[in-house]
Amino acid sequence: MPPKNRKVAVMGYRSVGKSSLCIQFVDGQFVDSYDPTIENTFTKKLKVRGQEYGLELVDTAGQDEYSIFPAQYSMDIHGYVLVYSITSEKSFEVAQVIYDKILDMMGKVTVPVVLVGNKNDLHMERVVSTDQARKVADTWKAVFLETSAKQHEAVSDIFTRVILEIEKADGNSSPEGKCFIS
Numbered sequence: 001m002p003p004k005n006r007k008v009a010v011m012g013y014r015s016v017g018k019s020s021l022c023i024q025f026v027d028g029q030f031v032d033s034y035d036p037t038i039e040n041t042f043t044k045k046l047k048v049r050g051q052e053y054g055l056e057l058v059d060t061a062g063q064d065e066y067s068i069f070p071a072q073y074s075m076d077i078h079g080y081v082l083v084y085s086i087t088s089e090k091s092f093e094v095a096q097v098i099y100d101k102i103l104d105m106m107g108k109v110t111v112p113v114v115l116v117g118n119k120n121d122l123h124m125e126r127v128v129s130t131d132q133a134r135k136v137a138d139t140w141k142a143v144f145l146e147t148s149a150k151q152h153e154a155v156s157d158i159f160t161r162v163i164l165e166i167e168k169a170d171g172n173s174s175p176e177g178k179c180f181i182s
């Protein structure tokens, strides 16, 4: 079975940890310093349910609610990882604004999305509850995960799940992920 190439955009408000999640996933490291991203591409091979994938991750510049959605992120992208920080209500709102823009740009009712609440290690600073975010993800029929790029918590799950969502959108699995045909 030849590898399948899939391209995923990682989007969200500034400083929520988009680059940190990509770097932790691809290189297995956490960088404490903050260097705003313009755009970066990472590639990684991974195996999901017996199928090899060549994953291309586009780590995008931080957006806010007024940003114009960059047209290049609506073409040629198979799935999206929308990241907010559990310590920032604003970043949670921006993730929802970006989601609406994606649907608008793609002209679709659903797209493969994983909603990620990052910085899960900062318990004392939490302002976005797990329930609140899960409800939003449920209305999108999207996967929801809380992660910590710092503590390497649930980071690889993001990318496995986005691949499974892409396969699901292509009609290659049941909603529960059973009877997967690759």
Ligand SMILES: Nc1nc2c(ncn2[C@@H]2O[C@H](COP(=O)(O)OP(=O)(O)OP(=O)(O)O)[C@@H](O)[C@H]2O)c(=O)[nH]1
Pocket (backbone or CB within 6 Å): 012, 013, 014, 015, 016, 017, 018, 019, 020, 021, 031, 032, 033, 034, 035, 036, 037, 038, 060, 061, 062, 063, 118, 119, 120, 121, 122, 147, 148, 149, 150, 151
């Ligand atoms: N405590 C904690 N800090 C994190 C975590 N992930 C990222 N950070 C820190 O948050 C800051 C921003 O991280 P980045 O990965 O650069 O964020 P970004 O979303 O790529 O930022 P932009 O490029 O501006 O969009 C850095 O100082 C990181 O070290 C995390 O899981 N926990």
